[in-house]
Amino acid sequence: MTVVDPVVPADQPAVADALRASRGAGVDTAFRLLALAAGLTVLVILGLITFSTTRSAWPAFVHHGASYFFSTDWRPSQGHFGILAFVYGTAVISFIGVLLAVPTSIGIALFATEVAPRRLRRTITLVMDLLASVPSVVFGLVGFYVLKPPMQTLFRWIGNTVKDIPVLHQLFGQNSAGISLLTAGIVLAIMITPIVTSVSREVFDTVPRNDKEGALALGATRFEMITGVVLPHSLGGLTGAVMLGLGRAMGETIAVTLLIGGVAPRITANLLGPSDAMPSAIARNLSEASGDFRAALIGLGVTLFVITMAVNVGSRRLVDVLDRRLKGAA
Amino acid sequence: MSADATTELEAETTEDAENAVDLRELTHPDPAPASAPTVFDVADLAVYYGAFRAVRDVKLDVVKNDITAFIGPSGCGKTTVLRCFNRMNDLIEGARVEGLLRYHGVDLYGKDVNPVEVRRRIGMVFQKPNPFPKSIFENVAYGPKLAGIKKKAELEEIVEQALRDAALWDEVKDRLQKSALGLSGGQQQRLCIARAIAVRPEVILMDEPCSALDPVATLRIEQLMQELKSEYTIIIVTHNMQQAARVSDRTAFFSVDVDDESGDRTGELVEYDRTEKIFSQPSDRRTEDYVTGRFG
Numbered sequence: 001m002t003v004v005d006p007v008v009p010a011d012q013p014a015v016a017d018a019l020r021a022s023r024g025a026g027v028d029t030a031f032r033l034l035a036l037a038a039g040l041t042v043l044v045i046l047g048l049i050t051f052s053t054t055r056s057a058w059p060a061f062v063h064h065g066a067s068y069f070f071s072t073d074w075r076p077s078q079g080h081f082g083i084l085a086f087v088y089g090t091a092v093i094s095f096i097g098v099l100l101a102v103p104t105s106i107g108i109a110l111f112a113t114e115v116a117p118r119r120l121r122r123t124i125t126l127v128m129d130l131l132a133s134v135p136s137v138v139f140g141l142v143g144f145y146v147l148k149p150p151m152q153t154l155f156r157w158i159g160n161t162v163k164d165i166p167v168l169h170q171l172f173g174q175n176s177a178g179i180s181l182l183t184a185g186i187v188l189a190i191m192i193t194p195i196v197t198s199v200s201r202e203v204f205d206t207v208p209r210n211d212k213e214g215a216l217a218l219g220a221t222r223f224e225m226i227t228g229v230v231l232p233h234s235l236g237g238l239t240g241a242v243m244l245g246l247g248r249a250m251g252e253t254i255a256v257t258l259l260i261g262g263v264a265p266r267i268t269a270n271l272l273g274p275s276d277a278m279p280s281a282i283a284r285n286l287s288e289a290s291g292d293f294r295a296a297l298i299g300l301g302v303t304l305f306v307i308t309m310a311v312n313v314g315s316r317r318l319v320d321v322l323d324r325r326l327k328g329a330a
Numbered sequence: 331m332s333a334d335a336t337t338e339l340e341a342e343t344t345e346d347a348e349n350a351v352d353l354r355e356l357t358h359p360d361p362a363p364a365s366a367p368t369v370f371d372v373a374d375l376a377v378y379y380g381a382f383r384a385v386r387d388v389k390l391d392v393v394k395n396d397i398t399a400f401i402g403p404s405g406c407g408k409t410t411v412l413r414c415f416n417r418m419n420d421l422i423e424g425a426r427v428e429g430l431l432r433y434h435g436v437d438l439y440g441k442d443v444n445p446v447e448v449r450r451r452i453g454m455v456f457q458k459p460n461p462f463p464k465s466i467f468e469n470v471a472y473g474p475k476l477a478g479i480k481k482k483a484e485l486e487e488i489v490e491q492a493l494r495d496a497a498l499w500d501e502v503k504d505r506l507q508k509s510a511l512g513l514s515g516g517q518q519q520r521l522c523i524a525r526a527i528a529v530r531p532e533v534i535l536m537d538e539p540c541s542a543l544d545p546v547a548t549l550r551i552e553q554l555m556q557e558l559k560s561e562y563t564i565i566i567v568t569h570n571m572q573q574a575a576r577v578s579d580r581t582a583f584f585s586v587d588v589d590d591e592s593g594d595r596t597g598e599l600v601e602y603d604r605t606e607k608i609f610s611q612p613s614d615r616r617t618e619d620y621v622t623g624r625f626g
Contacts, residue, residue, distance in 0.1 A: 118423055210460040214522070217416060218473040218529060219450030228472065229462060327463045327509050 050305070057299035059292060068299065074264055076289070081296035083278070083303065085265035089181065090277040090304070093256065094249040096185025101193045101249075102242055108193075109200035114226060125201065131194035140255030143187035148259065152178030155272045170269045177261075182271040184260040188252055192245035199244055203237030204230055232326050239319045243312055250308055253279040278304045366393040369533060369563050370415065375429035377410050377419065384410050385597040388429070390582055392533075397555060397564045399574035399605065402584030403620070407597025408567045409457075411584070412535050414438075415565065416452040417445040450477065453526035457538040459518035461510035461525070466502050469510045469521055473529035488528055496524035497554050516547025523554065527562070534558070536566040540573065552577050571621055574605065581608040583617045 060068055064081055067073075071082025112124045155178060162168040207230050215225040231238075261274020262284055268275075278300045286297050368391045375388035385407030392398050400408040410419065417438060419425040431438045438448060450473075461469050470489040479485055489506070493499040498520040502513070510521055519539055526534055536555075540548040555564055555577050568574050574581050582602040586595050601614045612618045 208460070210456060210458055211462060213418065213421070213454075213456065214460040214462065214525075215472070216421065217418065217449055217454035217456075218476060218525065219446055220476050221446050224476055228476075233463065327465070327511075 050302075053298055053302045053305070057295050057302045060295035060299040063292060064296075068296070069303070072265075072267055076285075076293045076296070079292065081292065081299075083296070083300055085267050086276055086278045086281055086300060087303065087307070088267045089260065089265045089275040090250055090279070092181050092271070092275075093185040093188055093260065093277055094246055096182060096271075097188030097192055097249040098242060098246050100186065100189035101196055101245055104189070105193050105196035105200055105241070105245070106238070108197045109204055110226060110230070112197075112201050113204040114222065114230065125198075128194045128197045128201070132198055134194075136191055136252055137254045139187055139191045140258040143183065143190075143255060143259045147183060147187060148178040150178075151180070151183050155180070158272065172270070172272050177274070179259055179261045179274050180272045181260065181275050184256045184277070185271075187255050187259055188249045191252065191255060192248050195248065196241050196245040199241035200234070200238055203234045203241060206237070207233045235322060235326070236319045239315050243315055246311065247308055250304060251279055253283045256280045257283055366396070368392060369394050369433065371430075371432050371435075373430045375411070375414065375427065375431055377407065377414060378424075378426040378428070379422065380424040382594070383596050385584075385599075388599045390599065390602045392563065392565060393580065394563050395559055395561075396579040397559050397566060397577055399578035399581045400565065400567045400584060401569070401571055401574045401581060401620075402597070402600075403586060404569070405595055405597065406584035406586045408582075408584045409537055410597065411599075412537055412565060412567050415533070415535055416449050416454055417443075418449075418454065420445055450529055451531050452533040452535060453529065453531035454535045455519070455522050455526055455537065455539045458542050459515055459522050461513070461518050461521050463509065463511055465507045466510045466513070466521060467506040470524050470528045473525060477529055489524075492524040492528035493521075495527055495558065496520045497550065497557070498524055514547070516543050516550060519543060519547070519551060520554065523551075523558075527558070531562070533563045533565065536564060538567050538569060541569065548573070571609075575609050578605045581605045583608060583612070583614075583620060585616050585620070 060081060064071075068081055068083060070084055071080070072085040072088075073080040073082040074085060108124065108128070112121050112128075116124060155172075158172045162172050211229050211233065212225055215229045216222075220228060256277050257280035260277055260280060262276050262280060263274045265275040265277075282297050282300055286294065289297055370390075370392040372388055372390050372392075376386040377384045388411055390398075400412060402408050413419045414427055414431055415433075415438070419427065427439050433448070433452070436443065462472065464472075467489055470492050471485045474485055474488050479488065490499060490503075493502060498517060501517060502521075505512075510518065513521060519542075523534070523539075540551050543551065552573065555566070558564065566574075566578065580603065583600045584597050585600045587598050588595050601608065601612060601617045603613070608617060609621050612621060618624075
């Protein structure tokens with residue numbers, strides 16, 4: 001092939017017009033506006049929720065001030081509205097739920113991504129995704145009819161066994177009907193396990209094959225590869241999974257209502273006694289409440305909302321710090 | 331399976347030590363002396379993915395302290411074969427090896443052989459630099475830590491030595507605690523080499539280690555390989571024939587055989603010889619076509 005010198009032709013083809021043609025520009029602009037509107041909608045909805053609930057709850061905040069948040073005295077008939085024990089009840093059952101569900105979920109997810117043969121992998125994924133879509137009232141019923149009776153027997157036995165032991169007596173003493181913080185926590189754990197598993201599994205799937213092979217090629221066992229590469233890489237995503245589970249646990253209403261007892265809650269170390277949680281208190285009482293009582297119940301919702309947000313933001317910060325420590329400064 | 335095949339790898343390490351002594355006595359006028367000890371001997375090796383035979387008829391001896399290059403067109407199975415040497419194909423579901431692949435006389439696919447132990451002795455550098463998202467120090471210290479070394483001073487010494495051996499120390503000594511992901515591609519690949527040699531393997535497998543690098547970084551890796559070969563046996567897969575000609579002592583040429591009836595493509599070892607012979611007077615027509623650029 002002969003190579004010739006370049007020449008600028010006298011009559012340039014009409015490239016300029018073609019380049020400036022505006023085909024598709026209108027559609028693009030429309031799409032951009034539509035996407036922007038969708039994005040703004042999220043913020044607007046969030047703002048409206050915050051505004052309308054806070055406004056309805058405002059009387060409770062104003063009339064009772066700090067004692068609304070920091071008192072455990074909840075006697076609506078006498079006009080005492082201290083929500084701290086409800087916050088405590090929600091915190092305890094959510095904590096139990098997360099404590100039991102997270103290790104289980106991570107175990108299942110690791111099994112599904114790193115250990116199980118491919119066919120079993122698909123089955124596990126399918127079952128977990130199905131479980132994640134089971135309505136929570138079903139879990140509540142299972143808890144009520146399947147979990148509660150043996151719990152009752154177990155609690156009686158525990159109560160009798162520890163009744164003379166000082167610390168354990170406080171934790172597990174004198175009980176009961178099988179309806180308790182612990183029962184509600186266990187059902188929450190069962191309920192959030194599928195969703196936490198499902199998200200964790202997706203997080204583990206994103207660990208680059210390259211990184212995993214790098215560890216194995218250095219003589220890491222599968223377990224060392226998981227602890228050294230898979231888990232550090234997944235830290236952020238796993239926190240997200242835990243937060244999702246925690247959010248569901250804190251907000252879960254119906255299953256908890258069936259299993260927590262609905263008595264006026266106290267701050268107690270006794271996990272085997274009945275208590276109450278924020279969402280179930282709202283659900284049980286709102287239809288009959290009016291005035292300050294009603295405002296106090298809506299205030300519970302606002303408080304729950306704020307706590308959830310705070311936990312979320314806090315955990316993001318924590319992940320950032322841990323990430324930096326694990327991965328070295330950029 | 332021979333009687334040796336059931337011998338445990340641990341027992342072989344004593345023989346390693348003896349081999350090492352032999353080597354020091356050898357002067358190296360020739361890159362591949364006629365009587366050099368072999369590290370691997372491979373006979374009738376075939377690799378299957380499920381029912382599909384990916385490579386067949388691999389037969390070669392890898393000589394200690396040689397750089398052995400695997401070349402050939404895409405799909406000829408050179409990487410597949412390389413990944414047999416440290417049992418990396420175990421990770422692929424359905425992958426199966428037939429034939430014999432022996433490391434110091436031990437069948438690497440023997441029943442008692444633990445792939446984790448195999449990989450501690452036979453390291454690997456990958457096509458795409460794959461440093462962990464950790465600090466530079468932690469990357470290099472990862473292998474020694476797995477091997478049970480915990481003392482900070484000892485780890486520091488190992489890390490420094492490995493980074494020096496990988497010709498990276500001067501560039502990173504002031505930023506050991508910084509993320510390895512901040513390094514350039516070439517530096518990352520040298521870090522991966524440092525990470526591999528920090529566990530003192532006998533063999534380093536390199537799977538197209540320069541394919542993601544620019545020419546300058548490539549040259550540095552090639553120089554590094556020449557420096558490392560006095561202590562390590564290196565097998566490199568490369569799609570770059572010039573690279574094979576520049577760095578290797580022996581070259582294995584793989585080709586693809588297409589079955590006329592089924593259309594199945596199977597890789598096969600065509601020719602294995604000293605590199606200068608492969609590139610100057612290959613004995614197989616297919617090798618000649620490939621190295622002279624007439625392929626395809």
